[in-house]
Amino acid sequence: MSIIYMLLAISVVVALVFFVAFIVSVKKGQYDDTYTPSVRMLFEDEIIKEKTDLPHKKTITKPIKLKDQPK
Numbered sequence: 001m002s003i004i005y006m007l008l009a010i011s012v013v014v015a016l017v018f019f020v021a022f023i024v025s026v027k028k029g030q031y032d033d034t035y036t037p038s039v040r041m042l043f044e045d046e047i048i049k050e051k052t053d054l055p056h057k058k059t060i061t062k063p064i065k066l067k068d069q070p071k
Contacts, residue, residue: 025031
């Protein structure tokens with residue numbers, strides 16, 4: 001019967017060690033992004049163009065009138 005208590009104590013200690021290792025790895029950012037690194041090599045480097053807002057070019061939107069709309 002004493003072997004059961006000993007095995008139970010050892011299993012709790014092993015579980016605590018794995019739990020502490022998991023918490024440390026989460027705090028260090030090990031699991032932050034798992035998708036992007038696997039597909040990063042599939043995409044080419046993109047050139048980011050700066051968006052320039054010119055004050056003289058404004059877009060004007062007009063509502064579209066449909067024939068079957070009630071007045």
